[in-house]
Amino acid sequence: xxxxxxxxxxxxxxxxxxxxxxxxxxxxxxxxxxxxxxxxxxxxxxxxxxxxxxxxxxxxxxxxxxxxxxxxxxxxxxxxxxxxxxxxxxxxxxxxxxxxxxxxxxxxxxxxxxxxxxxxxxxxxxxxxxxxxxxxxxxxxxxxxxxxxxxxxxxxxxxxxxxxxxxxxxxxxxxxxxxxxxxxxxxxxxxxxxxxxxxxxxxx
Amino acid sequence: xxxxxxxxxxxxxxxxxxxxxxxxxxxxxxxxxxxxxxxxxxxxxxxxxxxxxxxxxxxxxxxxxxxxxxxxxxxxxxxxxxxxxxxxxxxxxxxxxxxxxxxxxxxxxxxxxxxxxxxxxxxxxxxxxxxxxxxxxxxxxxxxxxxxxxxxxxxxxxxxxxxxxxxxxxxxxxxxxxxxxxxxxxxxxxxxxxxxxxxxxxxx
Numbered sequence: 001x002x003x004x005x006x007x008x009x010x011x012x013x014x015x016x017x018x019x020x021x022x023x024x025x026x027x028x029x030x031x032x033x034x035x036x037x038x039x040x041x042x043x044x045x046x047x048x049x050x051x052x053x054x055x056x057x058x059x060x061x062x063x064x065x066x067x068x069x070x071x072x073x074x075x076x077x078x079x080x081x082x083x084x085x086x087x088x089x090x091x092x093x094x095x096x097x098x099x100x101x102x103x104x105x106x107x108x109x110x111x112x113x114x115x116x117x118x119x120x121x122x123x124x125x126x127x128x129x130x131x132x133x134x135x136x137x138x139x140x141x142x143x144x145x146x147x148x149x150x151x152x153x154x155x156x157x158x159x160x161x162x163x164x165x166x167x168x169x170x171x172x173x174x175x176x177x178x179x180x181x182x183x184x185x186x187x188x189x190x191x192x193x194x195x196x197x198x199x200x201x202x203x204x
Numbered sequence: 205x206x207x208x209x210x211x212x213x214x215x216x217x218x219x220x221x222x223x224x225x226x227x228x229x230x231x232x233x234x235x236x237x238x239x240x241x242x243x244x245x246x247x248x249x250x251x252x253x254x255x256x257x258x259x260x261x262x263x264x265x266x267x268x269x270x271x272x273x274x275x276x277x278x279x280x281x282x283x284x285x286x287x288x289x290x291x292x293x294x295x296x297x298x299x300x301x302x303x304x305x306x307x308x309x310x311x312x313x314x315x316x317x318x319x320x321x322x323x324x325x326x327x328x329x330x331x332x333x334x335x336x337x338x339x340x341x342x343x344x345x346x347x348x349x350x351x352x353x354x355x356x357x358x359x360x361x362x363x364x365x366x367x368x369x370x371x372x373x374x375x376x377x378x379x380x381x382x383x384x385x386x387x388x389x390x391x392x393x394x395x396x397x398x399x400x401x402x403x404x405x406x407x408x
Binding site for chain 1: 213214215216219222229240243244247248249251252253254256257258260262263264265268272276309310311333334337340341342346349351352356358379397398401403404405406407
């Protein structure tokens with residue numbers, strides 16, 4: 001039938017390794033550059049994964065110029081600056097607090113929801129925040145799917161980043177992600193333990 | 205060197221299609237069962253992707269018995285019941301409000317954070333909520349990586365699900381995800397539009 005019927009086995013073990021079992025957060029990056037076309041491709045891949053009502057609240061700022069990096073680095077927690085300093089790109093992942101403006105384009109059947117969201121900042125923060133975080137998960141795996149390394153960091157001055165980069169816009173920073181290629185030495189730290197299924201999974 | 209150095213190109217196009225470009229939310233599932241071992245494997249894959257401070261707040265309840273499904277279906281929004289009724293499994297994704305209890309095991313270097321989180325419910329909800337949503341994104345792609353179809357649904361009675369399945373525990377439901385194999389007919393609806401890079405991506 002269609003290509004949708006041709007993948008009963010999912011990913012092979014090397015693809016699973018690249019995304020999950022063998023992928024590590026990178027501590028030090030090589031100087032190998034990442035092009036703007038590669039960065040755009042990250043979105044072109046990640047955007048297909050699902051969001052609540054297809055509303056896609058995630059927005060991306062790729063900081064890769066010397067000037068941009070100079071503005072961003074002081075706003076990261078001190079312990080995170082070294083890692084970001086070696087990365088050719090640091091992405092700021094934001095949620096758009098006016099994601100509902102896209103309803104006519106992405107979810108026209110929800111036109112009744114548009115004025116409701118417009119008048120309810122808490123609902124926007126909750127709904128947009130959840131789907132933007134889902135999309136951040138997709139994005140980290142999309143970076144890896146493209147053969148790049150991703151190093152997400154939650155420790156930074158969100159209000160400072162919003163003031164420096166998003167003043168006068170509806171973008172609200174949520175996470176920063178270093179993107180690049182691993183250094184040939186000291187790229188990785190030993191992996192930290194993950195919870196076992198018996199601590200996480202139940203059945204009913 | 206190690207396997208970590210052997211994947212400069214990331215996933216091939218068929219693997220990218222299986223996860224992103226060709227993957228659709230399933231509306232109707234086939235009766236093909238999904239085993240408890242397959243469901244456990246979803247966690248064994250998704251758990252390797254990163255969370256803030258490695259705290260892994262996501263918890264999973266896989267509802268697949270006739271009795272469990274009877275308890276869950278009435279708590280879904282009416283429009284979502286048909287889809288869930290054909291799925292062999294519906295997963296309830298929750299965040300553990302006591303995720304900080306695992307700090308000695310998963311992030312011993314953060315022992316100072318444990319009492320802080322214990323005394324600050326808002327910080328737990330924010331920190332745990334964000335990483336649990338990131339992990340929900342990983343999980344949806346892990347389902348697909350295993351050759352299964354995922355159908356996430358945000359519309360359900362969270363308080364009702366918590367009372368029915370998580371009473372007396374620290375689990376808080378956030379999302380439900382149908383899991384199974386696509387039906388041979390009517391499995392998919394036409395795909396809804398995604399935002400273009402020019403609406404989502406900026407550079408600095």
